[in-house]
Amino acid sequence: MDYKTLHLAHDNKIATITLNRPEKRNAISYELIDDLSVALKEVVNSSARVLILTGAGKAFCSGMDLDNLKALLGRSPEQNVEDSETMARLFRSLHDFPRPTIAAVNGAAIAGGCGLATLCDFTLAVPEAKFGYTEVRIGFVPAIVSTFLLRQVGEKHARDLLLTGRIIEAEEAHRIGLINEIVPSEKLSGRARELASQIMENSPASLICTKRLLSEHARSELDAQIRSAVQENAAIRATADFREGVSSFLEKRKPRWSGE
Secondary structure (H helix, E strand, O other), rough: OOOOOOEEEEEEEEEEEEEOOOHOOOOOOOOHHHHHHHHHHHHOOOOOOOEEEOOOOEEEEOOEOHHHHHHHHOOOOHHHHHHHHHHHHHHHHHOOOOOEEEEOOOEEEEOOHHHHOOOOEEEEEEEOEEOOOOOHOOOOOOOHHHHHHHHHOHHHHHHHHHHOOOOEEHHHHHHHHOOOOOOOOOHHHHHHHHHHHHHHOOOHHHHHHHHHHHHHHHHHHHHHHHHHHHHHHHHHHOHHHHHHHHHHHHHHHOOOOOOO
16 A cells, blocks of 8 residues: 555565654654554554564654644544544554564654654664653643553653653663663664564464453553543643643744643
């Protein structure tokens, strides 16, 4: 299938999805969400045994596309819920992906992009990569990503990242367990493929069963948490702070919060 926002390649049982909007720092658009959802299904139905996810250009994924962000101001409550459910399904499909997944983070991974990077089984990053859940800085609630982040780094680190909205360097991300390895940029692709080859030395049936077991362990808790997260994610969009946060971000000015 032809994709407009990403590139899917297969080589020696390794599938590689490359987010391919370098001029937009691979920002998340509605079209990218659709393409990535379809590409993940295509990989599931292929002979690939490992999936690598990476980005083209200097960024992995910089968060939401500015045009789509602006459009959120005019969405109805029903559309807000639908948008939230769509993003939740994408994150869940990556979290529950039946084959091992490796994120090769080639640059900034911010907000939803940070979610995509860290939901993979393994996350490799270049030294200059930056990570952050910046939603609270523009009036959003990092509801859906918080569900997964709590399980990955623990409550103290999650509260720090989610409540401050600060951006951290790769070294700190590695220290708190958000990523697995820091790899020089010129070696990132090779290291990802080396890790994929190492994984493929194991039993394919065992890997599939282990992935399924890990997903099942978390399923009931995640189901309840994501339902709540979707509602919070949609509800914040009806607030004055959300409208002010998005407007100030687009206008490149300091927000004037009302708390409403």
